[in-house]
Amino acid sequence: MSGDLLVQLLLSGIGMGFIFALIAIGLTLIYGVMNVVNFAHGEFLMLSMYASYLAFATWGADPIVTLPFVAALMFVFGLLVYYLLVRRVMQGSMNSQIFATFGLMVFLQAAAQFIMGADYFAVRGGLLSGVLEVGSLILPAPQLAAVVGASTATGVLYWLVFRTATGRSLRAASQDRQAASTLGINVDRMYALAWGIGAACVGIAGSLLSNFYPVFPRVGAIFVLIAYVAVALGGFGSIHGALVAGVIIGLLQVLAGFFISSQLKFVPVYLLYLIVVLVRPRGLFGRL
Amino acid sequence: MLDVRQVSAGYDGLQILWEVAIHVDAGEIVALMGPNGSGKSTLMNSVSGLIRIWSGEILFEGRRIDALPPHAMIGMGVAHVLERHRLFPDMTVLENLMLGCGPHARKQSIAQGLEQAYALFPLLKERRTQIAGSLSGGEQQMCAIARGLMSSPRLLLIDEPFIGLSPHMRSAVAKAIRAINRDGVSVLLIEQNVAEALSLSQRAYILREGRIVLGGRSEDLKVGQTVERIFMAREDVPSGLDIVSS
Numbered sequence: 309m310s311g312d313l314l315v316q317l318l319l320s321g322i323g324m325g326f327i328f329a330l331i332a333i334g335l336t337l338i339y340g341v342m343n344v345v346n347f348a349h350g351e352f353l354m355l356s357m358y359a360s361y362l363a364f365a366t367w368g369a370d371p372i373v374t375l376p377f378v379a380a381l382m383f384v385f386g387l388l389v390y391y392l393l394v395r396r397v398m399q400g401s402m403n404s405q406i407f408a409t410f411g412l413m414v415f416l417q418a419a420a421q422f423i424m425g426a427d428y429f430a431v432r433g434g435l436l437s438g439v440l441e442v443g444s445l446i447l448p449a450p451q452l453a454a455v456v457g458a459s460t461a462t463g464v465l466y467w468l469v470f471r472t473a474t475g476r477s478l479r480a481a482s483q484d485r486q487a488a489s490t491l492g493i494n495v496d497r498m499y500a501l502a503w504g505i506g507a508a509c510v511g512i513a514g515s516l517l518s519n520f521y522p523v524f525p526r527v528g529a530i531f532v533l534i535a536y537v538a539v540a541l542g543g544f545g546s547i548h549g550a551l552v553a554g555v556i557i558g559l560l561q562v563l564a565g566f567f568i569s570s571q572l573k574f575v576p577v578y579l580l581y582l583i584v585v586l587v588r589p590r591g592l593f594g595r596l
Numbered sequence: 597m598l599d600v601r602q603v604s605a606g607y608d609g610l611q612i613l614w615e616v617a618i619h620v621d622a623g624e625i626v627a628l629m630g631p632n633g634s635g636k637s638t639l640m641n642s643v644s645g646l647i648r649i650w651s652g653e654i655l656f657e658g659r660r661i662d663a664l665p666p667h668a669m670i671g672m673g674v675a676h677v678l679e680r681h682r683l684f685p686d687m688t689v690l691e692n693l694m695l696g697c698g699p700h701a702r703k704q705s706i707a708q709g710l711e712q713a714y715a716l717f718p719l720l721k722e723r724r725t726q727i728a729g730s731l732s733g734g735e736q737q738m739c740a741i742a743r744g745l746m747s748s749p750r751l752l753l754i755d756e757p758f759i760g761l762s763p764h765m766r767s768a769v770a771k772a773i774r775a776i777n778r779d780g781v782s783v784l785l786i787e788q789n790v791a792e793a794l795s796l797s798q799r800a801y802i803l804r805e806g807r808i809v810l811g812g813r814s815e816d817l818k819v820g821q822t823v824e825r826i827f828m829a830r831e832d833v834p835s836g837l838d839i840v841s842s
């Protein structure tokens with residue numbers, strides 16, 4: 309095979325990988341901070357893809373242009389989900405917490421189906437629809453944008469979580485909520501922030517994805533399943549883990565799709581997952 | 597300064613504290629003693645808002661604080677060093693200390709706080725880039741006390757700072773608590789070891805099964821083995837020595 313093809317494969321693998329990573333980071337952030345699994349995470353992705361698509365179809369606004377707005381919208385949506393739903397069931401049993409976000413998943417899917425129908429919608433002829441020729445290399449622009457956009461977003465997220473005072477408070481609240489609260493940290497607000505940031509991550513992933521992937525009511529399930537694998541592979545609650553595992557999965561599935569068969573592209577991913585979970589149940593970066 | 601009046605509290609309908617009344621005056625070190633499970637931490641957690649009291653009232657500098665959320669306390673001037681230090685083990689010593697200033701601290705007050713913390717525990721300066729979880733037990737306790745001081749509190753609540761420390765570390769921590777107090781910070785301290793608690797404090801209370809059974813000047817309590825007897829043998833408080841109200 310030619311070197312160019314390999315570069316293209318790797319690029320597309322890393323692009324998908326960063327998108328998986330971004331979705332997984334949102335999931336693991338919410339889980340890490342408050343030990344709640346957001347079962348509606350895939351539907352958050354679906355919503356952001358519809359938002360990107362609708363902005364494009366209605367106003368001709370390109371997904372890459374509306375990305376910051378979709379991210380902001382999803383941030384607010386995350387806050388609302390926390391304040392109106394999750395916070396209310398926090399006092400309840402584990403089951404009520406699970407059913408709350410599970411119920412939200414069912415509701416959002418049904419609502420999308422009802423409003424948009426089951427059709428596939430795709431952004432066609434957007435700014436990023438073409439290819440970029442670099443010398444003899446032909447690089448698909450959407451994948452390139454995914455690499456640049458998602459890695460930038462991940463970088464900003466890292467800076468926010470690991471370099472700012474707010475991020476320090478967020479990590480403190482996630483490690484020991486009681487100790488954090490004695491240090492003046494409003495833990496409730498940190499939980500809301502985790503939901504906001506987690507949803508905004510998905511908002512960015514959805515915007516980037518809508519450049520080359522159609523949206524339909526169940527689109528979230530496909531990606532979020534991989535994101536769950538990334539979270540488990542990386543270690544529950546670990547941002548580093550989600551990032552590394554997301555990129556590994558992205559690369560693995562693209563390479564497997566090319567060298568084995570596109571129908572079996574996720575087989576090595578689940579195989580890797582099984583092996584890691586058997587050898588190291590806490591995942592790559594997880595703690596016991 | 598701190599006035600706990602007839603406070604009752606507990607968990608899920610199980611009452612632990614029964615009309616407990618204690619006070620801490622400005623400039624004092626007050627020790628709270630009592631056997632395991634007698635409710636000392638519960639009482640301290642009530643003061644810092646970690647648990648809601650059922651009845652009674654808690655005043656700090658004349659203001660009711662018993663309905664405030666825990667995160668409002670450092671703003672009021674009360675800092676709480678929890679039992680078993682509760683550092684964030686994955687963060688560095690510096691990050692732990694910075695968190696002590698509260699989430700809205702300015703750079704200037706952080707720098708000032710760090711300077712004071714390092715003056716009190718020079719060892720923390722050497723260890724500042726180290727992960728807190730890798731410190732020894734005594735160092736972690738020092739770091740926790742320093743973290744509690746970062747917000748420049750007027751009242752410091754410390755829950756069992758000496759537990760599990762070597763004699764050398766104990767005396768270092770005790771010395772630091774005296775120094776903190778000399779700088780004008782009032783201290784409410786939980787300590788199981790009677791001799792240690794009485795030598796460090798000006799006044800002391802004994803809590804047993806959720807009730808204050810004895811209280812008074814530490815000097816007076818040192819006399820004889822009364823305190824130990826009440827403490828260990830669970831014998832009733834001799835009527836002549838009931839100086840709770842003093």
Ligand SMILES: Nc1ncnc2c1ncn2[C@@H]1O[C@H](COP(=O)(O)OP(=O)(O)O)[C@@H](O)[C@H]1O
Pocket residue numbers: 607612630631632633634635636637638639
């Ligand atoms: N979070 C909690 N939930 C239920 N019971 C608790 C909790 N914390 C403490 N207790 C109970 O309250 C009593 C007093 O505990 P505590 O205040 O920790 O005592 P001390 O600090 O004097 O050892 C004990 O019987 C303990 O089991």
Ligand SMILES: [Mg+2]
Pocket residue numbers: 636637638679755
């Ligand atoms: Mg205790």
